[in-house]
Amino acid sequence: MRTETSVTVYRKDYLPYPFDIPEVSLVFDLDPEATTVRSRLAVRRRTPGDGAPLELDGSDLELISVSVDGRELDKEAYRLNESTLALSTLGDAATVEIVSRCRPAANSTLMGLYVSGGNFFTQCEAEGFRRITWFADRPDVMSRYRVTLRATSEYPVLLSNGNLIESRTLPDGRAEVVWEDPFPKPCYLFALVAGRLTHRETRVTTASGREVLLQVYSDPGSESKTGWALESLVRALRWDESRFGLELDLDRFMVVAVRDFNMGAMENKGLNIFNAAYVLANADTATDANYEAIESVIGHEYFHNWTGNRVTCRDWFQLSLKEGLTVFRDQEFSADMMASGLDTAAAASARAVKRIDDVVTLRAAQFPEDGGPMAHPIRPESYQEIGNFYTATVYEKGAEVIRMQHTLLGDAGFRAGMDEYFRRHDGQAVTCDDFVAAMESVYTRQHPGRDLGIFRRWYSQAGTPRVAVELHYDAPARRCTIRLAQRCAPVGVEKNSPNAAAKKPFHIPFAVGLMDRDGRALMLNQDGRQTETAVLELTTEQQEWVFEDIPSAPVPSLLRGFSAPVIVEYPWSDEELALLSAHDTDPFARWEAGQELATREILALVSLHQTGAALRVRPGFIAAWRALLEDAALDEAYRARALALPSEKTLAERMSAIDPPALAVARDFLRAELGRDLAPAWRQVFEECQTPGPYRPAPEPAGKRALKNMALTHLLAGGDAQASEWALAQYKQATNMTDRLGAMAALVNHGDPDIATGVLGEFYEQWQQDPLVIDKWFSLQATARSTTVQTVRGLMAHPAFTLRNPNRARALVFQFCLNNARGLHVPDGSGYDYWVEQVLALDALNPEVAARLARAMDNWSRFVPVLRAPMRAALERVRNHPGLSRNVSEIVSKALELAA
Ligand code: TRP
Ligand code: ZN
Numbered sequence: 055m056r057t058e059t060s061v062t063v064y065r066k067d068y069l070p071y072p073f074d075i076p077e078v079s080l081v082f083d084l085d086p087e088a089t090t091v092r093s094r095l096a097v098r099r100r101t102p103g104d105g106a107p108l109e110l111d112g113s114d115l116e117l118i119s120v121s122v123d124g125r126e127l128d129k130e131a132y133r134l135n136e137s138t139l140a141l142s143t144l145g146d147a148a149t150v151e152i153v154s155r156c157r158p159a160a161n162s163t164l165m166g167l168y169v170s171g172g173n174f175f176t177q178c179e180a181e182g183f184r185r186i187t188w189f190a191d192r193p194d195v196m197s198r199y200r201v202t203l204r205a206t207s208e209y210p211v212l213l214s215n216g217n218l219i220e221s222r223t224l225p226d227g228r229a230e231v232v233w234e235d236p237f238p239k240p241c242y243l244f245a246l247v248a249g250r251l252t253h254r255e256t257r258v259t260t261a262s263g264r265e266v267l268l269q270v271y272s273d274p275g276s277e278s279k280t281g282w283a284l285e286s287l288v289r290a291l292r293w294d295e296s297r298f299g300l301e302l303d304l305d306r307f308m309v310v311a312v313r314d315f316n317m318g319a320m321e322n323k324g325l326n327i328f329n330a331a332y333v334l335a336n337a338d339t340a341t342d343a344n345y346e347a348i349e350s351v352i353g354h355e356y357f358h359n360w361t362g363n364r365v366t367c368r369d370w371f372q373l374s375l376k377e378g379l380t381v382f383r384d385q386e387f388s389a390d391m392m393a394s395g396l397d398t399a400a401a402a403s404a405r406a407v408k409r410i411d412d413v414v415t416l417r418a419a420q421f422p423e424d425g426g427p428m429a430h431p432i433r434p435e436s437y438q439e440i441g442n443f444y445t446a447t448v449y450e451k452g453a454e455v456i457r458m459q460h461t462l463l464g465d466a467g468f469r470a471g472m473d474e475y476f477r478r479h480d481g482q483a484v485t486c487d488d489f490v491a492a493m494e495s496v497y498t499r500q501h502p503g504r505d506l507g508i509f510r511r512w513y514s515q516a517g518t519p520r521v522a523v524e525l526h527y528d529a530p531a532r533r534c535t536i537r538l539a540q541r542c543a544p545v546g547v548e549k550n551s552p553n554a555a556a557k558k559p560f561h562i563p564f565a566v567g568l569m570d571r572d573g574r575a576l577m578l579n580q581d582g583r584q585t586e587t588a589v590l591e592l593t594t595e596q597q598e599w600v601f602e603d604i605p606s607a608p609v610p611s612l613l614r615g616f617s618a619p620v621i622v623e624y625p626w627s628d629e630e631l632a633l634l635s636a637h638d639t640d641p642f643a644r645w646e647a648g649q650e651l652a653t654r655e656i657l658a659l660v661s662l663h664q665t666g667a668a669l670r671v672r673p674g675f676i677a678a679w680r681a682l683l684e685d686a687a688l689d690e691a692y693r694a695r696a697l698a699l700p701s702e703k704t705l706a707e708r709m710s711a712i713d714p715p716a717l718a719v720a721r722d723f724l725r726a727e728l729g730r731d732l733a734p735a736w737r738q739v740f741e742e743c744q745t746p747g748p749y750r751p752a753p754e755p756a757g758k759r760a761l762k763n764m765a766l767t768h769l770l771a772g773g774d775a776q777a778s779e780w781a782l783a784q785y786k787q788a789t790n791m792t793d794r795l796g797a798m799a800a801l802v803n804h805g806d807p808d809i810a811t812g813v814l815g816e817f818y819e820q821w822q823q824d825p826l827v828i829d830k831w832f833s834l835q836a837t838a839r840s841t842t843v844q845t846v847r848g849l850m851a852h853p854a855f856t857l858r859n860p861n862r863a864r865a866l867v868f869q870f871c872l873n874n875a876r877g878l879h880v881p882d883g884s885g886y887d888y889w890v891e892q893v894l895a896l897d898a899l900n901p902e903v904a905a906r907l908a909r910a911m912d913n914w915s916r917f918v919p920v921l922r923a924p925m926r927a928a929l930e931r932v933r934n935h936p937g938l939s940r941n942v943s944e945i946v947s948k949a950l951e952l953a954a
Contacts, residue, residue, distance in 0.1 A: 060940055060947075065371040066438045071195050072106035074098045076238070078197040084205040086159035086169050090118070092151065093187040093592030095197075099146040107133075107142040108150065110188035111181070114166070117188075139188040152188050161185070162858060162899040170314035173249025174209065175327060177320060180440045182372055183241035184616065193240040193367045194483040196506060201233045201246065211246040213308060215239070215323045231820065237303070237322055240366055240483065245322030247271070247310045254280045258288055261295040266302050272311040272333060279334040282345060282751065283309060286352040293353070293387050298472055300360045309333065311354070313825060314859055316902050319351050321358030328355070331861055333828055337749035337790040339827050344791075345751035346883045349391065356383040364874065365476065368483045374432040374513075375486045377444075378452020382460070385412055385453060392753045403692045404753055406641035408616075410695045413616045413642075416454065418703040420446035420619075424518045425707075426912045427952035428945070429546030433486050433513045436547070438944040441902045447516070454619040459493050461563045461589060461617055462509070463500065467708060471496040483708055486513050488578050510591045516543040519560050521592070523624040527607045534604040538564060539596040541622070546952050562592040563642075565617035568601070568608035573637030576608055587614050609633055611647075614640040627655065632678045636685075641692065649698050652677055652724075656705055659720035669720070671727045671882065679728055683735045690743060690931045691757025694764055695890040699725060702875050711918045714875035722839070724769070729772025740765040740780065749790040756792070763796030770804035778805055795830060803839045810954035818854075827867040828854055837870035841877050843884045846870045848890060857895055859944075860903050867892045871910040878910075879917070883924035886911075890928050894935055894940060908932065908945040915953035924949070 062239035077096040095109060117134060120127045122144065133140040141150065166185025167176050168580035174871060176186065179477040184191040201214040205226050216235030224230050253268040254277060268287050270280040287309065294300040304324045319328040332351040335344055361383060362376035363846050389408040393401035423429060423446050430443070432452040437443050460468040475492035479709075486511070488561070494506040519542040526535040540559055551675070567587045578601050580588040590599055609630045613622050624649075629655075635646035655675045682688070682696045699721055706712045729736065743762035745755040769777030781797045788794035798817060803811045814835070821827040835841060835849060849855060849866055855920040857863050871878055871889050878885035889910060896904035932938070933946045 060438045060943055062436050062438055063440075065369070065434070068080075068369050068371075070100065071190055071192060072104060073108055073190070073195075074100060075190060075195055075197045077200075078189075079200045079202075081202040082204065082246065084158075084174055084203060084209060086174075087157065088155050088172075089167060090153065090155050091187045092153050093189070095150045095152075095189075097144065097148050099144075099149055100184075102146040106936075107140045108144050109190075110139045110141075111137060111184040112154070112188040112193040113137060113181075113184045114138055114156065114161075115185070115188065116155040119151075120153075121151040122148050124149070124151075135280075137184075141668070154187055163902065164314055164316045164860070164900060165247070165902065168314070170312050171249075172208075173247070173251065173312075174205075174543075175247055175310070175312050176245050176322075177316065177327065178244050178322070179242040179320060180373075180444075181242075183244055186244075187630055189241050191241055192369065193242055194543065196238040196240055196366070196481075197485060198238050199233075199235045199244060201228060201235075201244075203246060203248060204228050204230045204250050211247070211249060211251045211253075213271070213310065213325055213526055215243070215244075215245055215246040215325050217305060231917035237323060237364070238481065239323050239363065240749070240912060243321070243323045243363055243366075245325040245327055247325065247327065250274060251310065252277045254284050256284060256285070256288065258291065259563070260301045260910070262301060262304070264301075264303070265642070266291075267306045268308075269306070270309045270333065271313070272330065273313075276311070276330075276334055279336050279376070280311070281353055282335045282340075282870070283311075283328075283333045283348055286349040287812055289349070289358060290353040290356040290387060293390060294357060294383075296384070297390070298360075298469065300476075302359065303364070307356075309355075313861070316860055316900070318842070319355045321355045321362055323355060323359070324794045326355045327670050328352075329827070329861065334826060335751075337600050337751075339791055339821075339824055340751075341790075341792040341795055341830075342751060342756035346388070346631055346756070350384050350388045353387040354380055357383040357387070360476070364481065365479045366483045369442070370437075371433055371435070373440075373443060373487050374448045374455070375484065375489055377449045378432060378454075378456050379489070381449050381453035382456035385457075403689050406645070407695055407753075407757075409615060409642050410645050412450070412453075414701070414704070416446070416450045416619065417707070418701050420450045421518055421621075421707055422703065422913055423447055423452070424516060424751075425545055426954060427546055427948040427950075428909065428912055429516045429548070429952075430765055431512075431514050431516045435514075439905070439939075439941045441941055442944055451619055458561075458563050458618055459490075459506075459509070461565075462506075462561075462591070463496055467496050467500055468493070470695060482721045506561070508559065511558055511560050515542065515557055516548055517542045517557075517561070519562065519618075520622045521562065521564060521613075521618075521620045521622055523610065523612055523622060525608075525610050525624075527604065528757055529607065532602065532604055533629040534568065534601045534608060535598060535875075536566060536590070536610070537596065537598045538562075538590060538592045540592060541595075545954075546948075549952065559593065559595050562618045562620060564590045564592050564612075564620075565614035566590060567614055567640055567643070568604060569606060569611055569612040569634065569638060570606050570608060571633070573633055575639045576604055576606075579603065586838050586908075588775070589617065605868065611638050611640055614643045616642055616646075626650070628674055632674065632681075635678050635696075645692075645696050648682060649700050651675060653700050653705060653708060656699065656717070656720045656724055657708060660716045661718050663716045664713065664829060671724060671725045671731075676728070676731050680732055680735060683732055683739065687752070689757055690761040691753055694757060694760035697761075697764060706875075706913075706916075709916075712913070712916050713918045714879040714921075718839075718876040725768060726771045726773070729768035729770070729774065731772075733769060733772060733774055736765040736769050737774075740769070740777075759790075759792045759796065763792070764799070766800045767804060768794065770800045778809070781805060782809065782813075789923065791827070791830075795834070799834055802834060822854065825859075825861070829861050832862065832865035836866050837874045839876070841870065841874060843870075843877065843880070843888050845875070846888065857892075858899060860900065863903065863907075867896075868910075871907060879921050881920045881924070883928070885927035886924050890931050892930055897939050897942050898937075901941040904939065905941035905945050908942045908949075910947075912949055913954065914949065 079094040158167045159169045165182035203212040220232035249397040251271040254273045309326045311330040315329035323889035361379045377903040389405045392404040439931045471493035522539045524537040577584045578588045631647045638644035743758040785797035
């Protein structure tokens, strides 16, 4: 294998493509061993007579012929190398025809055209289309596609983008179909699917009265598992109509599930292709979390039809233009679905649960990224491999940046900004700046003389800002002064840049409230309006706000609703946090106060453990947790979040030297103490939260199941003998996967090892035919408390394990390397040896997936010294491996060169 050369691409170097390619016709003769693709391109020079060569991208293709205006070229008339086909003698307009071959069955990268389960699928974003045919593989070249598919009767279903316009049988007995997509699109949105598939469909009438056909395709035999996905699709369609006035623009919209897929799903125009994990569900095989994820990913891909497809990206640096915005839209969709039909208070709690879950993800995945070697602004300035920039920063922080604009403009203002964005840019390939400009037009109308100039820094600067809060209360004057100060040190590549010192303040919408010492909300006067929550717009390094008529010394409730992706610094006392945790009227800030208490408790236990002292939990903490557990006014879903201990990843962010074994000991100790000390309350919760009757994947019963399973875990962790019986009974009698898996997890992590082994064996026997269920079986073991490198190596030898299926690799290898810190980080380095082996093995098959595993070592320099050295050595071993992909090479070299 050849080592791929690494070239850095810079945003500042953007140049428009010299040609338009308004029409593309593709003819596929599908064959797993060698598929022939005939491509006919209508090309037109953008600047007539400029003489620029037509340079087309290609990868792993066999060229058969090239013709221009019907005349085949001989080899001297074009230039061909590993990645480019260049024609330098074209006039101002020409028809270029290229015949080439690719090898779908041998394609283990899952980019371009590949075979999975005997069927054909494509994945073109970001740069996969070049593996199908030579083309201008960049998002600002938009074309109308006409696609002809020919295949034998082994492939009865033949799908592509847009509308089916012809279907016939060829003289040789093969089928031929023709699809036409009326909307010009970049090639990354091209898709085809061919094979033996079953489907479920429904027809709905859109807001303007058009009847459209919605279909969900999947493997034969899985038809009972596509109902929820199709219902979710209908809800998504309705929601985009009502919340954003955006209608489906096609007569037919298809979703196809595939078992082998690099990520979650892909928004190809009219033909979304999904990882089967985000489509297939029934009560027996899918958990509440799976149902929720399906609804959210179905929504996400559907919403891309407007935010991504109708308006697309000019270049890949603008990725967050579509991803940040679409994640924001799917988050709002899920929140609205969770709150629908509830009264005001219950709806607020339901929305807070969704917000909490999203912030937990942000903190566990994005905050570490933003302080590490891969830190980048949501609109990166450079990359070596764009596949490495489908990150938590571009997606999740990108969504936060959109959400801040929503906060600044208000719901109606944001909607007006979206309308303006589509009015200006429908049908175009644009930039993040174009989006902000549309929003700014509304903001400036709302606030004459103000603009989003400072706000735009969220797009160009990386790092998580810290906001330090000072509060002064002047009792005689009944005046409260709040001072905010922000700072954000250079991170990652910023440290090497010439203007590292020049980072400037951000525009931060900072939502605050004040609580009195009896736990009542105080009213704030902001711009002549009385409000419980004021949004302070911090735009400089330091600013001060004064609130009059505050009757008593308040406790501040800060960053309500997580109004900005920042870290708050304020010296609350434990008593103040307990007060907020019991009474804050903002449900997000209330949750946050409890999390801060738990963080302090766990970090204190870590210190005790590190100094060899006996571990002890302070009674104040137990009392705060008891208050939450027994607060029946809180719905179960919210209580389950409030009582969840912060994850190891979130806690690691708070440590100067990350010590995974100590963290694990501390969290385990606290969980067991809570289990013992609050046992009667946990038992009561367990009994009250049963959900008899048929399974419903709705927020209310799902909240009960979450809290009940949490009770089970805590009781078992505390050594409760009765709970062990409860868990076994729940496992045996479960009518749904949430309960079955919840019980099994409690037993595997905290139960008798023999019972756990028995249950794991039974589970495998029962579900071995269902790959998504077996993924859960692998994941649970990969992250189990007692799992070591040896356990994982043993599981890799299991006949059901394969590295070639990304879901399976993620279930075992990734879960162990990314979510089992105590198993991975052992001082003898055996965990790191395993990581090196797996990164290299995966890299030979699938570089995109390998690069994600490679990121497990990103923050090596922040670990305790005994681990730092072997982690570094492991990274060096990967970097020095001959034949490394560009994907993995970028990750490991940045980890070594840009470490914190
Ligand atoms: N655009 C897709 C989404 O966010 C994700 C995606 C990008 C993807 N590249 C991919 C999916 C490669 C699979 C493989 O919805
Ligand atoms: Zn997306």
